[in-house]
Amino acid sequence: MEGEVNREQEEEAQAHVDIWKYVFGFVDMAVVKCAIQLGIPDAMEAHGAPATLSDLSSTLGCSPSALHRIMRFLVHRKIFKEAPAGYLQTPLSRLLLKNGEKSLAALLLLESSPVMLAPWHCLSTRVLANESPAFESAHGEDVWRYAQENPGHSKLFNDAMACDARVAVPAIVEGCPEVFDGVESVVDVGGGDGTGLRLLVEAFPWIRGINFDLPHVVSVALDCVGVEHVGGDMFASVPKADAAYLKWVLHDWDDDECIQILRKCREAIPKGKGKVIIVEAVVKEDNNDKLEYARLMLDMVMMAHTNKGKERTSKEWAYVLSESGFSRHTIKNIKTVQSVIEAYP
Numbered sequence: 001m002e003g004e005v006n007r008e009q010e011e012e013a014q015a016h017v018d019i020w021k022y023v024f025g026f027v028d029m030a031v032v033k034c035a036i037q038l039g040i041p042d043a044m045e046a047h048g049a050p051a052t053l054s055d056l057s058s059t060l061g062c063s064p065s066a067l068h069r070i071m072r073f074l075v076h077r078k079i080f081k082e083a084p085a086g087y088l089q090t091p092l093s094r095l096l097l098k099n100g101e102k103s104l105a106a107l108l109l110l111e112s113s114p115v116m117l118a119p120w121h122c123l124s125t126r127v128l129a130n131e132s133p134a135f136e137s138a139h140g141e142d143v144w145r146y147a148q149e150n151p152g153h154s155k156l157f158n159d160a161m162a163c164d165a166r167v168a169v170p171a172i173v174e175g176c177p178e179v180f181d182g183v184e185s186v187v188d189v190g191g192g193d194g195t196g197l198r199l200l201v202e203a204f205p206w207i208r209g210i211n212f213d214l215p216h217v218v219s220v221a222l223d224c225v226g227v228e229h230v231g232g233d234m235f236a237s238v239p240k241a242d243a244a245y246l247k248w249v250l251h252d253w254d255d256d257e258c259i260q261i262l263r264k265c266r267e268a269i270p271k272g273k274g275k276v277i278i279v280e281a282v283v284k285e286d287n288n289d290k291l292e293y294a295r296l297m298l299d300m301v302m303m304a305h306t307n308k309g310k311e312r313t314s315k316e317w318a319y320v321l322s323e324s325g326f327s328r329h330t331i332k333n334i335k336t337v338q339s340v341i342e343a344y345p
């Protein structure tokens, strides 16, 4: 009995520590956003050796006292290290470089933007009504129409998705290159600015790429060898190719909409050797999986930013694929938050 009482007292004490993560949860994002905007990781990368507070404040042109408090917080959060000689980069801080190959800075700047933060204040209404989309409640229209009417936001969004492509595509190439064996043409459905397909075609030069997205998105896509940009509506028709490739697209839509998109993809691929390649999160419902937290946070992002989007479990993926007329599918895990699903007509 005494042991039980002690355990309850320990849990109570721990709760009074843990609660602060939620009361001030936005602080982590805001201070990291500040570090990106000031260019702290970039200044440290350029400096090379350990950077002192004086080095950083003179390079960045900011108040040493305020910068010290920012760096103290970021060292505590293990984003930077502090040695006697000065501050040091970490693998985590290098993911915040403005132009780093694997940087996710653009994604953090998107998610911390006023446009993307506003819908979170409508989440409880979304849950209560289960119909009033949070993004529409905040902005009066869905995220895709808002992007069409606000080119600056569209660029922020496309840049964010492109930074994921620079992480995910190398993981696909490393983890399951065989997925693209024998595939001579790929249509990237909802391919954004084409970064993902450009990286795929660079890795698999035999592939002819078609980057397919809404007209306002492909109109600003960069030209690149081996990739043709085509504007259109994936709910109307999808350009024909050996394989339809969809990364971070189906999770933006509910089951009926996914089934519509997948049926259009099935119409676009050849009956015999055709396939659909889906790069999306597969919710494991396994709290021991180190990326499950990211997948579940992403599911909340879908609730906040899309009308009826969601992340799916393997059973939920099996349902939409079966309802779309795909006879079989496989799921391959890669080292990022996504998995690679291959579906065959």
Ligand SMILES: C[S@@+](CC[C@H](N)C(=O)[O-])C[C@H]1O[C@@H](n2cnc3c(N)ncnc32)[C@H](O)[C@@H]1O
Binding pocket: 144, 161, 162, 164, 165, 189, 190, 191, 192, 193, 196, 212, 213, 214, 217, 232, 233, 234, 235, 246, 247, 248, 249, 252
């Ligand atoms: C979350 S983004 C993913 C972009 C890219 N596949 C990636 O992973 O980097 C979803 C994409 O779907 C596109 N999209 C939305 N509605 C569409 C439609 N009706 N037809 C074609 N593309 C659409 C958006 O413009 C956006 O580029």
Ligand SMILES: COc1ccc(-c2cc(=O)c3c(O)c(O)c(O)cc3o2)cc1
Binding pocket: 104, 107, 111, 116, 143, 160, 161, 164, 167, 248, 249, 252, 298, 301, 305, 306, 337
């Ligand atoms: C590196 O890990 C990730 C990179 C990108 C995303 C991500 C994918 C989306 O489709 C998406 C989205 O549709 C959205 O509206 C949004 O606000 C963020 C977002 O992020 C997840 C993980």
